[in-house]
């Protein structure tokens with residue numbers, strides 16, 4: 001059995017009813033790799049380095065970021081949350097993820 005380790009900081013997000021989303025969003029801008037905060041007032045991830053903005057699913061709203069944010073699987077297992085690589089089609093585009 002192979003093991004994968006995710007070492008990049010990853011946002012865990014919840015739905016409006018408070019349920020944990022089954023995907024996490026990597027805190028790593030696809031422009032030049034800066035980390036970024038969530039702006040709750042504008043409901044966007046906003047990269048402070050060069051101004052890229054992403055929606056809550058990590059889709060680019062404004063560049064220079066060229067690609068959506070990477071995703072990871074998020075599963076609750078007992079009292080732990082397991083984060084694992086997302087290698088299936090990107091649910092936002094229906095296509096093979098750019099990071100695979």
Ligand code: FES
Pocket residue numbers: 029030031032033034047048049050051052063064065
């Ligand atoms: S690194 Fe995020 S916009 Fe440049």
